[in-house]
Amino acid sequence: MNIPMHRFKYTKLTKEQIDKKLIPTAAGPECASEFSDILSGKSFKIVTKDGPVLDYTFKNKNNLTLSENGGSKVKTGYGALTLKQMVFFSHMIPKSETPRGYNVFVDLDTNLVTVFEVWLSSGRKYPTLGGKEIVVDDREVQRQIYFGYIEVKGQEPPEKLHHLTNRIEGKGMYWKQDTGIETLEFYASVVSSNFVELTRHADDLSYCSPSDYVLINDNMFIYDRTECEFSGIFTLFVADLFTETQAGVRLGFNEKDELEYYMFRGTGKVVGQLAYLEPFDDHGDEPMVVQAESDPQSLGKGQRLVYRPVRDFQYMTDEEVHQAALKKTTAFGGGMDAVQSMAGHNMPFTDMLVGKEFTLRYDSGGPVRHYRITEKYKLKYKEDGETKWHEEDYRAYEADEKLIWFSHILTDSKPRASVQVALDLINGLTTCIHSQMGTKYFGNETSYYAIFGVAEMEGLEAPQYVRHEFTDELLGHAFSWSYTDQMTSMHLYTTPHSHSWTIFTENQTMGAQWCAPCIYVKVRDGIYILSVNEEACNGHEMCVMINTKIIHDCGFGFSGGEGGINLSLTGAIGRHIGQFDVKEYFGSKVKRKGA
Amino acid sequence: MDILKSTSKPCDILEHPNTGRRSFMWKIGAAMSAVLASAVPGMSRPRIDRDKGLTAQVDQLFNKLGILEDENAIRRLHQTYENLLNNGRYKEVMNLFTDDGEVVFNGGVFKGKKRGVRRLYCDQFSSRLTGRKIEPAPGFRPGIEQQQDMVEVTADRKSARARFTYSIQVGAPIISDSILVKMARLQGQGIMKWWEGGTYEVSYVRDIKDSTWKIKRLEYRVQSKADFRPGRSYARPIFIPPFSKAYPEDQGGPDKLIHPAQGLRKA
Numbered sequence: 001m002n003i004p005m006h007r008f009k010y011t012k013l014t015k016e017q018i019d020k021k022l023i024p025t026a027a028g029p030e031c032a033s034e035f036s037d038i039l040s041g042k043s044f045k046i047v048t049k050d051g052p053v054l055d056y057t058f059k060n061k062n063n064l065t066l067s068e069n070g071g072s073k074v075k076t077g078y079g080a081l082t083l084k085q086m087v088f089f090s091h092m093i094p095k096s097e098t099p100r101g102y103n104v105f106v107d108l109d110t111n112l113v114t115v116f117e118v119w120l121s122s123g124r125k126y127p128t129l130g131g132k133e134i135v136v137d138d139r140e141v142q143r144q145i146y147f148g149y150i151e152v153k154g155q156e157p158p159e160k161l162h163h164l165t166n167r168i169e170g171k172g173m174y175w176k177q178d179t180g181i182e183t184l185e186f187y188a189s190v191v192s193s194n195f196v197e198l199t200r201h202a203d204d205l206s207y208c209s210p211s212d213y214v215l216i217n218d219n220m221f222i223y224d225r226t227e228c229e230f231s232g233i234f235t236l237f238v239a240d241l242f243t244e245t246q247a248g249v250r251l252g253f254n255e256k257d258e259l260e261y262y263m264f265r266g267t268g269k270v271v272g273q274l275a276y277l278e279p280f281d282d283h284g285d286e287p288m289v290v291q292a293e294s295d296p297q298s299l300g301k302g303q304r305l306v307y308r309p310v311r312d313f314q315y316m317t318d319e320e321v322h323q324a325a326l327k328k329t330t331a332f333g334g335g336m337d338a339v340q341s342m343a344g345h346n347m348p349f350t351d352m353l354v355g356k357e358f359t360l361r362y363d364s365g366g367p368v369r370h371y372r373i374t375e376k377y378k379l380k381y382k383e384d385g386e387t388k389w390h391e392e393d394y395r396a397y398e399a400d401e402k403l404i405w406f407s408h409i410l411t412d413s414k415p416r417a418s419v420q421v422a423l424d425l426i427n428g429l430t431t432c433i434h435s436q437m438g439t440k441y442f443g444n445e446t447s448y449y450a451i452f453g454v455a456e457m458e459g460l461e462a463p464q465y466v467r468h469e470f471t472d473e474l475l476g477h478a479f480s481w482s483y484t485d486q487m488t489s490m491h492l493y494t495t496p497h498s499h500s501w502t503i504f505t506e507n508q509t510m511g512a513q514w515c516a517p518c519i520y521v522k523v524r525d526g527i528y529i530l531s532v533n534e535e536a537c538n539g540h541e542m543c544v545m546i547n548t549k550i551i552h553d554c555g556f557g558f559s560g561g562e563g564g565i566n567l568s569l570t571g572a573i574g575r576h577i578g579q580f581d582v583k584e585y586f587g588s589k590v591k592r593k594g595a
Numbered sequence: 596m597d598i599l600k601s602t603s604k605p606c607d608i609l610e611h612p613n614t615g616r617r618s619f620m621w622k623i624g625a626a627m628s629a630v631l632a633s634a635v636p637g638m639s640r641p642r643i644d645r646d647k648g649l650t651a652q653v654d655q656l657f658n659k660l661g662i663l664e665d666e667n668a669i670r671r672l673h674q675t676y677e678n679l680l681n682n683g684r685y686k687e688v689m690n691l692f693t694d695d696g697e698v699v700f701n702g703g704v705f706k707g708k709k710r711g712v713r714r715l716y717c718d719q720f721s722s723r724l725t726g727r728k729i730e731p732a733p734g735f736r737p738g739i740e741q742q743q744d745m746v747e748v749t750a751d752r753k754s755a756r757a758r759f760t761y762s763i764q765v766g767a768p769i770i771s772d773s774i775l776v777k778m779a780r781l782q783g784q785g786i787m788k789w790w791e792g793g794t795y796e797v798s799y800v801r802d803i804k805d806s807t808w809k810i811k812r813l814e815y816r817v818q819s820k821a822d823f824r825p826g827r828s829y830a831r832p833i834f835i836p837p838f839s840k841a842y843p844e845d846q847g848g849p850d851k852l853i854h855p856a857q858g859l860r861k862a
Contacts, residue, residue, distance in 0.1 A: 129777050288782065307781055309774065342773050485822075486787045489775050503778045512778040538774050559772065 001255055002202035004517070005230040006310070006536040007441060011257050013139045015121040019099060021259045022120070026094035028062055028077025029249060031263040032178040036080045037061035038087055044150045046104065046113050049161060051146030054102065054115065064091060066102075079263045081247040085109040086220065086238050090249040090263060098122070103249055105214075105222055105238055106150065107162070114162045114214050114222055115146040116236055118251060124302065130312030140232030141252050142302040143224060145212060165215035166190050166284025168223070169510060170274035172476075172580040173239075175246060177266040184585055185223075186500075187213065188274065188478070188492055189510035190284050191305045193225050194500050196585075204586050206494035208513040210304045215285075228306045231255055237266070244268045274478045274492075274578035277508040288511060307512050309537040314561070318415060318443040321560050325416040325437065328564025331393045331409050332377075344484030346571025347554035350398040351376040352425070353406065358460075360421065360430050362453035363467070367432075379408060395569060397554045399545040400527050402426050407543075407556040409567055416565045418558050420531070420543045422523050428455045428462030431521055433531050433543050435558045437565065444561045445539030448531050450521055471522035472496040472587075474530070474546070476580035480504070481553060481572035490577060491530075496520070496586050499532060542570060551576060658752075665755060665808070666746040669799055672808050673759055680726035680763075685716040692810045693800060699814035702837025703849020711842070711850045718847040723766035723786055731762045732790040732823030732830035755799040755808070761815070764824070765791045767835070789833055790823035791815075 001008075013021075039058040046054040055067040064078045078091035085108045092101030100119035107113070121138040128134055136142075147161035172186045182198040186206070193211040196204065207230065214222040216238065224236040237248020246266040254260055278284070288305060316324075353373040361368045368384035373394075380389040396406035402425040410417040417436035424430065432451050439445040452469070454462035474493040482488040490502045490510060500515035518532035523545065530553075531543040544555030554571040672691065679688045692698075692708045698715055705711030720726050731737065737760055748755040766786040769776050779785035796814040801807070823830035842848045 129780055305782060307778055309777070342771065342775075483773075483775070484769075486769060487773075487775055487779065487785075489778075501775065501778075503775060503782065503784070505782055506784060511782045514774065514778065534774050538772065538777075540772065540774065 001197075001200060003255075004203065004205055004535075005201075005207050005227070006516075008230070008255055010137070010139070010231055010255065012137060013253060013257060015138050018120050018138055018253075021253065021257075022092065022099045023094075024259065025092040025101070025261050026076055029079045029090050029251075029261045029263045031079055031081070033081070033263075033265045035061050035263075036082045036087070038082055039064075039080050039089060046106075046115065046148050047151050047157065048113070048115055048146035048148030051115065051117075051144070051148065054104075064089075066091070066093070079249075081263055081265060083238050083245060083247040083265075084220070084240055084243075086216065086247070088238055088247050088249075088263075090251075092261070101251075103236055105162075105216075107216060110158070111150040111152060112158060112162050112216075113148045113150060114216075115148060116224065117144045117146065118142065118234060119302075120232075120252075122302065126306075126308070128308060128311045132311060134308070134311050136228075137232055139253050140228055141226050141234035143212070143226065143234065143236075143304075144301050145214065147214075162214050162216060162222075163285040164190070164287055165213050165221065166276060166278060166282065166509060167215055168213045168221050169276040169284065170578065172271040172273070172582070173244075173268050174271050174582070174585065175266045175268040177246075177264040179262070179264055181264075182585075184271070184494075184582060186492060186494060186580065187211070187223065188490065188500070189502050189513050191288050191511055192502070192513040193223070194492065194494050194513065194515060195225065196495055198585055203497065203517075204495040205498045205517055206500055206515050208307075208500055208515045210306050212304075213284075226304075227252075229308050229310065233260060237264075239268070241270065244270060271582050272476065272578060272580035274580075276510065277480070277504070277577075279507055282507060282509070284509065288505065288509065305512055307514055309514065309534075313442070313536070313538060314444070315442055316444040316561065318438045321437050321443040321565075322414055322416065324562055325414075325560060325565040329409060329416060329566075330564065331418075331567040332395050332569060333393075342483045342487070342557065343569040343571045344487075345482055345552075345573045346569060347397045347399070347552055349376065350396050350404065352398055352402070352404055353379070353396055353423075356457065358423075358455050358457035360423070360432065360453060360455055362430075362432060362451040366451045366453060379406075381408070395556075397545070397571075399554055400524060400547050400549070403524065403527065403545075405545045405554065407567060409565075416560060418556070418567045420529075420556050422468065422521075422529060422545065423455055424523065425455075425457075425460065427466075428457070428460040429453075429466065429468055429523075430455045431468040431523065431529060433521075433529065435531075435541050435543065437560045439533075439535075439539075441536070442539055445535065446533050446541035446558050446560070448519075448533060448541055448543070448558075450519055450529070450531070468521055468523050468529075470496075471520050471528065472583060473522060474520050474528055475586070476582045478577040478579065479546075479551065479574040480577055481574045483570065483572045488572075493520070493530075495582075499530070544570060546574075548576075658750075661752055662748045665748040665752055665801075668808050669746050669748070669755055669757055670744075672799070672810070673757065673795070673797070676810070677728055677761075680720070681728050683721070683724070683727075685721040685726075688716045688720075689713050692813075693802070696810055697812050699812070699853070700849070701815070701817075701835070702853060703841065704851045704853055706850040714842065714847060715849075722768060722847075724783075724788070725763070725765045727764045729762060729764045729790060729825050731792055732819070732821040733828060734830060735790070735792055735819045735821050735823075735832075737762075737792060737818065753801050754811070757795075757797045757799065759795045759797070760793070761795055762790070762792045765789055765820075765835075788824055789835065790821045790830065791817055791819070793818040 040060045043057040057065045065073045067073045080089035087106045090103045103116040105114045122142045124136040168187045176182045184196040186194040194206045196206045209225040211225040219242045222238045226234045233252030237246045239246040249263045357372045359370045372380040379394045390411035392408040394408040399405040404423040407420045415437040420433040422431045435448040439447045452467040478492040480490045488504045493499045498517045502510045502513045505511045516535045521529040526548040528546045533541045540559040544553040546553045551574040557568040689712045697706045705715040744759045746757040766788045776785045794816045798811045799808045800811045821830035822833045
């Protein structure tokens with residue numbers, strides 16, 4: 001698949017279509033590995049806290065009978081896999097009014113059980129942040145977790161059950177299933193995870209999905225993710241960190257609307273661990289709950305924190321956006337709120353360009369721009385061949401020693417455009433991130449590209465061949481970025497072409513996540529440009545220069561919509577949170593793409 | 596959590612004022628007056644004078660007792676107000692107000708129980724998690740003289756006014772197009788929080804329908820604001836701009852803007 005998941009138009013499968021497609025699940029899941037017969041001939045009753053009582057009888061390794069809460073018995077197919085002392089079995093319940101099933105993890109050492117009830121066609125209504133009420137796609141698998149135990153006659157119920165955890169937070173793993181499917185997974189939040197499809201997708205992009213983490217013991221955990229707002233498919237497994245092995249299930253419909261209901265085994269590798277920053281006495285064993293009554297999460301079965309940004313994104317054509325741009329295009333005057341929320345910890349502006357005249361000449365027939373700068377916040381420029389100077393507001397930072405990072409609007413551009421320019425006053429190299437309104441999906445999304453070149457200026461002798469260049473040096477690194485004392489997110493540079501951001505909760509637990517494709521440019525050792533458009537989200541571009549020596553970034557935001565076009569400021573102080581060692585999984589040398 | 600799960604109404608005590616000790620006093624008082632009145636024809640003048648004096652003393656006593664009861668009821672009403680805010684039960688707060696009740700907050704007057712007052716508590720406070728009681732910010736603890744709570748009930752016992760100190764957490768949503776802020780809102784954040792200390796200046800009236808006390812006007816009279824949150828050991832004073840737009844221009848804003856100094860008088 002070479003269409004990014006956030007751009008793919010997944011079919012709105014109806015309940016009837018889903019019911020029909022799920023009929024084969026009555027026979028149980030498929031599996032490339034051999035199913036275990038450990039449960040054959042056995043019966044037991046599972047008692048869950050605040051959930052169902054499940055009475056199971058296993059006829060053989062493929063068929064079971066279930067009675068829920070003492071109700072009538074239902075026969076269905078199932079599959080079971082073992083991982084050390086854990087037995088994991090999965091089945092659906094045929095002919096349910098709402099298509100549903102159970103995925104059950106039994107710990108034979110403790111008799112503790114974790115049950116994931118799953119269902120589709122939920123009809124779940126959901127208020128978005130923009131105040132719209134949406135109905136969740138029927139194909140989105142829902143889940144509810146119950147913690148319980150196997151009832152043993154004459155024994156008291158256990159006092160402690162499995163529970164949610166933050167012990168997995170910050171861990172990264174590579175996995176290869178017995179199906180040949182390979183993924184990189186970064187468990188960077190307690191309610192979400194990043195994943196990179198190394199074999200299913202052609203591009204090295206990461207995605208985010210709501211997730212749960214359950215602690216079995218010090219080395220074993222259960223993980224799930226639901227690809228909400230994408231295919232809605234559900235992946236669930238138990239993993240052992242000692243042996244770096246897994247056993248799990250995948251349920252749902254892929255991009256071709258084909259049913260995937262299979263169990264798998266896999267082997268993997270821990271690729272790193274980020275620090276997690278919550279208080280030391282916080283073990284994450286309580287679910288993250290919303291704190292305000294007005295928040296768009298309703299408590300109840302299946303509740304989870306799901307970010308659905310595109311649901312609130314209003315489509316505009318290129319022309320509509322340009323008309324808005326003609327009415328209002330602002331630079332660095334986007335109001336105090338922009339300064340407060342995204343640039344409270346910005347770097348200072350520099351006047352190092354004042355009094356300078358120079359030409360920036362970009363490669364391969366790229367633009368040639370002549371600059372004449374006489375003020376700290378106003379510049380004059382003209383394109384090669386133009387006779388008239390354009391005057392624009394600009395802001396410039398000294399992002400590193402004699403390294404200038406400045407931005408301005410391109411006068412009367414259509415589509416409206418801005419440039420973010422790195423100008424190295426020591427070696428004469430320059431990089432321009434050209435940003436403009438419009439993608440092939442939305443007129444009100446930004447797009448951008450990098451062009452490399454040299455500066456011609458008195459006292460500078462630029463090289464002929466050396467240039468700034470795209471880089472993977474930030475790959476796997478994570479930084480917290482505090483834009484203000486009230487707003488901090490963690491950037492995780494997940495792949496050479498994408499990154500994710502995660503919002504800290506009040507006690508610095510990692511919460512909501514989203515991600516987007518991006519580019520990374522190396523300007524100097526330890527100094528990088530990151531440019532990202534929050535695709536299928538709000539369409540805004542953030543273009544920052546990251547100085548890892550002082551762990552500070554500074555830069556610009558570019559966005560447009562009904563209210564016009566805005567070139568704004570951003571900047572944050574950071575902390576290095578850790579790094580995943582994942583370079584070996586990326587690059588053109590990797591031959592496994594498109595499997 | 597227990598409080599949230601409780602099925603009892605927070606204002607039960609206010610909705611059933613004629614039960615308990617106070618009601619007993621009223622009944623005894625009425626009965627004694629009746630006895631005295633029926634005994635008057637058979638009494639001699641000095642006795643009548645003495646009895647009249649006694650009656651007046653009893654009435655005075657009962658009035659004093661009634662005022663004390665009223666003061667306690669008002670303190671309980673204020674306690675209910677604070678408890679509801681502490682527990683985020685903003686919708687229930689507005690039920691403590693008269694229909695034409697109003698609140699002065701951050702340079703604006705919110706008028707009418709079902710309009711402005713509702714807007715303040717259910718829109719502004721609810722989305723900002725405002726009003727929760729927290730410890731005073733370090734260095735901002737009010738002096739003893741500032742901590743003198745006061746309740747005064749009028750002689751006719753139809754109205755009252757009170758002053759209570761407060762120390763609360765206040766918040767304002769970070770207004771931004773930033774996706775980070777929107778995501779933070781998803782998990783109940785994206786709110787700039789600060790500490791605020793001052794006094795509530797409150798006036799009350801007795802509801803003639805059920806004889807309960809209701810808040811007629813409540814004013815947050817701010818003394819200090821600081822960038823403090825629980826757990827921090829330091830705090831710095833901060834300036835928070837007052838409301839700059841009134842409703843409906845600001846959908847959650849006050850019905851009327853007032854200059855901060857005006858808030859000390861009736862707007």
